[in-house]
Amino acid sequence: MVLAVGGGWTARVEGQPAKDVVEPKSGLARLMSFEQLANLIEKSDAMTPLRILDARPREQYDQGHLPGAVWVDPKAVEEMSQKPGALTNREVWENWLAPLGISPETLVVVVDDHRQLDAARIWWLLTYLGVGRVALLDGNHTLWVERGLPVTRDVPQVEPWPFKVRFRKERLADREQVRRLLDGEPREAMILDARSAQEFAGKTIRSKRGGHIPGACHLEWSNFVDQSGRFLSRDDIRTKLASVGLKPGSKVVSHCQSGGRAAVVAFAAELVGHPTQNYYLGWSDWGNAQDTPIDSETYPPDLDPQPLSQPPTKPPTP
Numbered sequence: 001m002v003l004a005v006g007g008g009w010t011a012r013v014e015g016q017p018a019k020d021v022v023e024p025k026s027g028l029a030r031l032m033s034f035e036q037l038a039n040l041i042e043k044s045d046a047m048t049p050l051r052i053l054d055a056r057p058r059e060q061y062d063q064g065h066l067p068g069a070v071w072v073d074p075k076a077v078e079e080m081s082q083k084p085g086a087l088t089n090r091e092v093w094e095n096w097l098a099p100l101g102i103s104p105e106t107l108v109v110v111v112d113d114h115r116q117l118d119a120a121r122i123w124w125l126l127t128y129l130g131v132g133r134v135a136l137l138d139g140n141h142t143l144w145v146e147r148g149l150p151v152t153r154d155v156p157q158v159e160p161w162p163f164k165v166r167f168r169k170e171r172l173a174d175r176e177q178v179r180r181l182l183d184g185e186p187r188e189a190m191i192l193d194a195r196s197a198q199e200f201a202g203k204t205i206r207s208k209r210g211g212h213i214p215g216a217c218h219l220e221w222s223n224f225v226d227q228s229g230r231f232l233s234r235d236d237i238r239t240k241l242a243s244v245g246l247k248p249g250s251k252v253v254s255h256c257q258s259g260g261r262a263a264v265v266a267f268a269a270e271l272v273g274h275p276t277q278n279y280y281l282g283w284s285d286w287g288n289a290q291d292t293p294i295d296s297e298t299y300p301p302d303l304d305p306q307p308l309s310q311p312p313t314k315p316p317t318p
Contacts, residue, residue: 027173028127029270030135031231032109037137038149041067049106049295051224055118056111056141064151064174066111066144070158074118077125078258081280087172092164093129097165101158102131111137111144113224120263124278130166136267140229173253173277175285177290181253182214183291191216192244192269193285194261202296206257207287211296217244221261224268239266248273255279255286 002175007134040050052069066157080086080096083313093308102108108131112119119136126134137144145151173181181187193200193216200218202210212218223240224232232240246252252269259280266276279286 009189018116020038028134029267030133031136031138033138034144034147034149037109041150045184049171051102051105051106051108053100053108053110053119054112054120054141056113058115060141064145064152064153065096065141067150067152067154068156069111069244070156072100072110072122074112074121074135074260078260081125081259082284087128087280088167093125093165093240096143097129097131097163098160099158101161102126102163103161104132104163106133109137110132110134111141112229113141114161115140115222115227115229116231116264116267118262119229120267121260124171124259124263124266124280128168128171128278130168131163138230143228143230156228163289170275173255173279174281175279175289177277178213178253178279178286179292180216189253189277190244190246190299191279192246192252192254193218193257194221194254194265196220199257199283202294206286207283209287209294211287211294213286214293214295216255217246219244219265221256221264224264231268231271234272237272241269241272241274246274252276253275253279255282257283 003049006031034142037052042186043242043262050068052066053072054065054069055072055074056065058071058073061069065071079097080092080158086092104308108126110119110122110126123134123136134149169296178191179188181191191213193212195218197205197218197220198204200216202211204210219240224301233235241252246269252266252274254276255278256265259278262278262280266278269276287294
């Protein structure tokens, strides 16, 4: 089933300030409120097709999901992206997109239960592949349920669509582009490292080498999203970005280990008008190369090293 929607993109959630989710003036970050999506689901007319993508684990999807939502596997996306040449392989991504039933006119809304980590990964990938309108739901699935909004166990029947991928190459950074950025004076963009402080300092090592890209600024992804998966206000996002010296409108290159956390930072930065690139392969690429420059001074100074001989106490963040 494809739901259809129409009308404006401005809505207000009770107890929250109104949020503008009209087509953005710059960037591709769109944020949709609960009330707005609920209204779109309820009214569903024939103006614009709507595709809700649920990026939670399959077992959670099967227990209940938003009406009309289609399951999408962010772990499979991460694994596909890591294969050599995958991010420029049009056939791979057209085959992945087709079962989702996304046409050039489709409005896509992505939801997860992981503080936007999985949803933002899907958002970034879809925008990179050329999907025109992709929004993140401002809040996680658990909060949706707590608000008493509708869920179902019905799995929609999706008619495949042969979406033609058109890579937005300006949204992806690779290792050589980052190298050239380091050599520039002044630098054309600020590198924002979305990983943990321990990873940035080289205390937690998830590749052959630990540390960070020289000159990168550390601003962990979790600064922008609360525990319920709701983004900070635009003013608060601007304050966070300004705290590391980012000037209004200047370009951001975000990275993490493998694209997910960097996608959250990219979304937040685009939401307030910054052009962005995601160095999607991130530290899984830079930290495994033998000839890339690395800084690894302790930051902050009171971090305790995490022994590499022991497994982490919780699953690593992408």
